[in-house]
Amino acid sequence: MSPEEAYEYAIKNGLDKKTRKIACKNSHCAYIYARNIDKKSEKNTRKGVCNDPFYAYIYAKYIDKGPREDTRKAACKNPEYAFLYAIDIDKCSREDTREAACKDPEFAYKYASDIDKCSREDTREAACKDPEFAYKYASDIDKGPREDTRKIACQDPFYAYMYTKYIDK
Numbered sequence: 001m002s003p004e005e006a007y008e009y010a011i012k013n014g015l016d017k018k019t020r021k022i023a024c025k026n027s028h029c030a031y032i033y034a035r036n037i038d039k040k041s042e043k044n045t046r047k048g049v050c051n052d053p054f055y056a057y058i059y060a061k062y063i064d065k066g067p068r069e070d071t072r073k074a075a076c077k078n079p080e081y082a083f084l085y086a087i088d089i090d091k092c093s094r095e096d097t098r099e100a101a102c103k104d105p106e107f108a109y110k111y112a113s114d115i116d117k118c119s120r121e122d123t124r125e126a127a128c129k130d131p132e133f134a135y136k137y138a139s140d141i142d143k144g145p146r147e148d149t150r151k152i153a154c155q156d157p158f159y160a161y162m163y164t165k166y167i168d169k
Contacts, residue, residue: 003029010037024048027055034063046070053078060089072096079104086115102126105133112141124148131156138167 001009003026006019013019015037021044023029030048034041041063049055049071056074060067067089073096075085082100086093093115099122101107108126112119119141125148127133134152138145145167154160 002026007033007037020044027052031055031059031063034059050074053081057081057085057089060085076100079107083107083111083115086111098122105130109133109137109141112137128152131159135159135163135167138163 001019001022003023006022007029010016010019010023010033015033020033020038020042023033024044024047027049030045034045034049038045041059046059046064046068047070049059051074053075056071060071060075064071067085072085072090072094075081076096077100079101082097086097086101090097093111098111098116098120101111102122103126105127108123112123112127116123119137124137124142124146127137128148129152131153134149138149138153139162142149145163150163150168153163
C-alpha cells in the first residue's frame with residue numbers, strides 16, 4: 001500500500017496505526033493525515049513531515065500551532081521556510097533561522113527587514129550576493145550608502161543608477 005492509498009483508506013475507514021505509519025513515508029500524506037484524520041499532532045506524523053521544509057513549516061503553523069526544534073530544524077533546510085518559520089511561528093529572530101535565511105540574498109534581506117528590523121553584518125553580507133538586494137539593503141535597512149553595498153549594487157547598471165540617484169544623494 002502506498003502512502004496515498006493508506007491516506008485514502010484512512011479517510012474511508014478511520015484512523016489506525018498501520019495506515020498512519022504508511023502515510024508517514026510521504027511528507028504530504030503525513031501532513032494531511034495529521035490534519036484530516038488525527039486532527040492533532042502525533043509524533044510519527046511530525047517525523048514524516050520533517051523530511052520536507054515546506055511541510056515541516058505548515059505542520060508547525062497549523063497542526064502544532066507553535067515552534068518545536070524538529071520542525072524548525074527541517075524548515076531551516078530552505079531559506080524561504082526558515083524565514084517564514086521565524087516570522088510566523090517563532091515570531092522572533094534566532095541564530096539558526098537567520099543563518100538558514102542567509103543562504104539566499106532575498107531572504108537575508110527580508111530577515112533583516114521584517115524580523116531583525118535592523119542591519120547586521122551577516123544579513124548584509126548575504127544580501128550583498130545580489131545587486132538588487134544589496135541596493136534594497138542599503139536603501140531600506142542601512143538607510144544610507146556603504147562601500148560594500150555600493151560595490152555589489154553597481155555591478156548591475158539599473159541598481160548602479162538607483163544607488164547613485166537615491167542612496168548616494
